Amino acid sequence: MARLLVGPFNRVEGDLEVSLDIRAGTVKRAQVNATMYRGFEQILQGKLPHDALVYVPRICGICSVSQSVASAKALADLAGITVPDNGLHVTNLMQATENLADHLTHFYLFFMPDFTRPVYASRTWHAEAVRRFAPHTGEQMREAIASRQRWFTLLGTLGGKWPHTQSIDPGGSSRAVEQAERIRLLSKLREFRRFLERHLFATPLEEMAALSSLDALWAWHDAALNVGDFRLFLSCARDLELHQLGAGPGLYLSFGAYSQPGGAHALASGVWRASEQTLVEPDTLAITEDAAHAWLEDAPMPLHPLQGMTLPNADKPGAYTWNKAPRLAGEVVETGAIARQLASGHPLVRDAVAKHGGCVLTRVIARVLELAIVVPMMERWLKALEPGDPYFTACELPDEGVGMGLGEAARGALGHWLVVKNGRIANYQIVAPTSWNFSPRDAGGTPGALEKALEGAPVLPGEKSPVSVQHIVRSFDPCMVCTVH
Amino acid sequence: MSKRSSDMFNVLWLQSGGCGGCSMSLLCADTTDFHGQLRDAGINLLWHPSLSLESGDELQDLLARVLDGRVRVDALCIEGALLRGPNGTGRFHVMAGTGVPMIDWVRRLAGVARHVVAVGSCAAWGGITAGASNPTDACGLQYEDDRPGGLLGAEFRSRSGLPVINIAGCPTHPGWVIESLMALAADSLAEQDLDSLARPRFYADHLVHHGCTRNEFYEFKASAEKPSDRGCMMEHMGCKGTQVHADCNTRLWNGEGSCTRGGYACIACTEPGFQEPGHAFDRTPKVAGIPIGLPTDMPKAWFVALASLSKSATPKRVKINATADHLVMTPAVRKTRLR
Numbered sequence: 011m012a013r014l015l016v017g018p019f020n021r022v023e024g025d026l027e028v029s030l031d032i033r034a035g036t037v038k039r040a041q042v043n044a045t046m047y048r049g050f051e052q053i054l055q056g057k058l059p060h061d062a063l064v065y066v067p068r069i070c071g072i073c074s075v076s077q078s079v080a081s082a083k084a085l086a087d088l089a090g091i092t093v094p095d096n097g098l099h100v101t102n103l104m105q106a107t108e109n110l111a112d113h114l115t116h117f118y119l120f121f122m123p124d125f126t127r128p129v130y131a132s133r134t135w136h137a138e139a140v141r142r143f144a145p146h147t148g149e150q151m152r153e154a155i156a157s158r159q160r161w162f163t164l165l166g167t168l169g170g171k172w173p174h175t176q177s178i179d180p181g182g183s184s185r186a187v188e189q190a191e192r193i194r195l196l197s198k199l200r201e202f203r204r205f206l207e208r209h210l211f212a213t214p215l216e217e218m219a220a221l222s223s224l225d226a227l228w229a230w231h232d233a234a235l236n237v238g239d240f241r242l243f244l245s246c247a248r249d250l251e252l253h254q255l256g257a258g259p260g261l262y263l264s265f266g267a268y269s270q271p272g273g274a275h276a277l278a279s280g281v282w283r284a285s286e287q288t289l290v291e292p293d294t295l296a297i298t299e300d301a302a303h304a305w306l307e308d309a310p311m312p313l314h315p316l317q318g319m320t321l322p323n324a325d326k327p328g329a330y331t332w333n334k335a336p337r338l339a340g341e342v343v344e345t346g347a348i349a350r351q352l353a354s355g356h357p358l359v360r361d362a363v364a365k366h367g368g369c370v371l372t373r374v375i376a377r378v379l380e381l382a383i384v385v386p387m388m389e390r391w392l393k394a395l396e397p398g399d400p401y402f403t404a405c406e407l408p409d410e411g412v413g414m415g416l417g418e419a420a421r422g423a424l425g426h427w428l429v430v431k432n433g434r435i436a437n438y439q440i441v442a443p444t445s446w447n448f449s450p451r452d453a454g455g456t457p458g459a460l461e462k463a464l465e466g467a468p469v470l471p472g473e474k475s476p477v478s479v480q481h482i483v484r485s486f487d488p489c490m491v492c493t494v495h
Numbered sequence: 496m497s498k499r500s501s502d503m504f505n506v507l508w509l510q511s512g513g514c515g516g517c518s519m520s521l522l523c524a525d526t527t528d529f530h531g532q533l534r535d536a537g538i539n540l541l542w543h544p545s546l547s548l549e550s551g552d553e554l555q556d557l558l559a560r561v562l563d564g565r566v567r568v569d570a571l572c573i574e575g576a577l578l579r580g581p582n583g584t585g586r587f588h589v590m591a592g593t594g595v596p597m598i599d600w601v602r603r604l605a606g607v608a609r610h611v612v613a614v615g616s617c618a619a620w621g622g623i624t625a626g627a628s629n630p631t632d633a634c635g636l637q638y639e640d641d642r643p644g645g646l647l648g649a650e651f652r653s654r655s656g657l658p659v660i661n662i663a664g665c666p667t668h669p670g671w672v673i674e675s676l677m678a679l680a681a682d683s684l685a686e687q688d689l690d691s692l693a694r695p696r697f698y699a700d701h702l703v704h705h706g707c708t709r710n711e712f713y714e715f716k717a718s719a720e721k722p723s724d725r726g727c728m729m730e731h732m733g734c735k736g737t738q739v740h741a742d743c744n745t746r747l748w749n750g751e752g753s754c755t756r757g758g759y760a761c762i763a764c765t766e767p768g769f770q771e772p773g774h775a776f777d778r779t780p781k782v783a784g785i786p787i788g789l790p791t792d793m794p795k796a797w798f799v800a801l802a803s804l805s806k807s808a809t810p811k812r813v814k815i816n817a818t819a820d821h822l823v824m825t826p827a828v829r830k831t832r833l834r
């Protein structure tokens with residue numbers, strides 16, 4: 011058995027190390043290490059509750075709005091207030107802008123460049139992949155950065171600045187949108203739609219979103235080979251058999267994305283069990299974090315986030331990461347676009363998971379599909395803004411109480427839990443999407459989602475950073491700074 | 496004509512105790528061709544965490560070549576605070592795959608770089624990561640809040656002779672970074688172009704207040720009372736724009752924004768120690784009804800006298816609109832042929 015320590019990974023957010031036990035050219039066992047700890051949960055203790063809205067976006071520069079939204083929801087829950095419709099729509103628009111930018115960035119900057127690696131030089135698609143996605147020179151990669159820059163001007167208007175937007179408040183949004191601005195924002199949405207329809211899909215968004223099975227997807231692919239960047243991905247994926255790579259745990263968690271007036275979500279919440287094809291509502295009381303293998307003081311039992319504790323202990327025996335192991339009723343779950351689409355019942359993603367499971371291929375499909383689904387939603391939210399109606403409800407935060415804020419960052423289910431005593435934060439616990447996906451083993455020795463997904467990955471002779479491992483790791487679009495916060 | 500890479504200005508960019516937000520902000524730089532803009536300025540990204548292909552052993556190999564002098568680094572850009580804990584071991588951030596704490600990597604690399612650049616307030620002062628009791632013993636490259644020292648020490652000078660250049664901000668504005676790097680690449684950023692906290696003066700010689708869309712409200716002390724109000728946020732809502740060094744309201748964020756345009760206070764993110772203001776971020780601390788943090792260069796007695804005068808002279812339109820989220824009263828159309 012050979013041991014390989016792989017890291018640092020780039021084109022993931024933050025610093026990540028995986029240690030691999032390899033036998034006969036295959037990964038037998040993987041251990042995932044989040045190598046950096048910053049202590050946000052410690053910093054938040056003793057703060058004024060509303061000040062959390064300054065600290066928490068700074069957990070993560072890639073999903074800062076999502077962190078804000080989760081925190082604002084937890085504070086609103088604490089205070090028992092509801093956000094006016096305009097405030098809801100603007101919050102959704104901001105979060106969707108960020109989430110879709112993440113999907114775009116992930117596809118063009120983080121994921122596709124691996125297909126330009128010299129190891130693939132003999133593949134028929136390699137030259138085209140290099141032309142489109144080579145770091146620093148790839149034509150489509152550069153187009154995507156330009157499009158992303160324009161796209162984020164939406165957040166300049168809606169939230170003042172990005173990242174670390176502070177306009178999201180438990181009472182709604184501190185930035186009302188004027189009539190003329192609404193028109194301008196709509197034209198920017200259409201500009202982004204045009205980028206997606208020309209470059210990524212080479213197909214209208216509504217047609218993409220309507221693909222209802224894997225067969226339909228492959229027929230769409232074959233009809234115009236490599237036209238559009240998503241089709242080129244599918245060509246690479248078919249050739250490299252990415253549907254065989256990186257199977258997850260088969261249990262998927264979504265907290266539901268984009269709260270709508272009346273309490274529903276635009277993308278549903280739910281826990282999808284692939285083996286039984288069943289969907290149930292997530293039981294948030296069954297969420298625990300287990301610190302058995304984290305460099306953190308441990309409790310005798312895994313704790314619910316409201317009781318959770320975070321106290322570093324760098325010398326703890328048996329520990330190998332700063333991340334705790336979140337579990338849902340003791341089980342390992344996977345979270346992300348794939349979970350949102352399964353919970354919302356998208357037929358293509360349900361079909362792909364039924365045929366191949368959660369794997370590198372289905373993760374990328376689900377993420378890219380979300381671009382096609384959410385842009386039209388954003389057009390509707392923008393049109394639903396009512397000029398003159400409030401964007402914000404004034405509220406007082408109580409001096410005692412608890413709050414829970416759940417939402418969906420691009421990478422999946424994000425939860426904030428806070429306890430307030432004497433007007434100060436007594437405890438604040440964050441369970442980020444990558445905390446679920448890249449969790450270490452729990453006390454029972456059960457590996458986390460990525461640790462499991464890496465088992466069986468092929469390692470080519472002489473590889474020190476196996477390319478299969480790169481694909482699997484990046485298919486989750488991990489964010490390590492969120493993971494350990 | 497593209498230059499040979501040996502003539503290019505080589506930038507090595509590493510992240511430690513931060514959120515990655517300065518890199519994400521960088522990609523929002525105002526250009527239609529991010530990579531083209533750098534290349535035209537003679538800048539070569541040797542390695543950047545979000546933009547390079549090299550991973551794992553390939554990066555470790557590059558770092559080895561940098562340290563033994565085979566590859567030249569013109570600017571070492573560090574994003575994120577330097578985590579010295581626990582107990583000075585640096586184990587709160589060990590560079591993945593290497594077993595070596597990030598603070599040791601940074602010390603070694605800073606020794607061979609022509610310029611050392613702190614990207615963002617974390618790398619400059621410790622920033623948000625150094626909040627509360629500072630659980631990770633975070634500091635900046637050459638400062639700990641406003642105290643010189645930090646990881647590299649107050650006496651540190653890079654090979655160019657300059658101290659660490661602090662492109663402070665949380666996150667930092669992409670324009671501040673791109674222009675600093677371009678100026679360094681063109682050899683046009685010297686010691687006198689840095690302010691007393693080693694921030695590039697081209698943005699730090701301005702105040703956030705300059706160009707704020709709420710200036711008319713400021714003049715009359717017509718103040719916002721709650722989020723989403725249009726009035727000036729200095730009196731009640733914690734805005735420090737009149738004291739904070741940055742050009743956020745004249746060089747906008749993400750095309751057309753700024754904190755104050757987004758309806759929330761400037762919390763002084765370019766200033767050391769901003770993470771612990773000693774009061775609620777969204778409330779202005781006052782003594783006897785007068786804000787403690789008065790505008791830079793303004794004597795207190797003057798401020799009090801002017802404020803009471805201007806409050807009594809506030810036009811109705813300004814007063815009413817200050818506490819609304821949209822224009823309630825528009826400027827009157829009185830006459831044409833203005834003189």
Ligand code: SF4
Pocket residue numbers: 703704705707708709710713726727728729734735736737755761
């Ligand atoms: S909101 Fe702040 S920056 Fe704007 S005018 Fe008032 S004090 Fe100045």
Ligand code: SF4
Pocket residue numbers: 664665703739740741743753754755760761762763764765
């Ligand atoms: S307005 Fe103030 S808090 Fe906002 S980015 Fe500028 S300096 Fe930082």
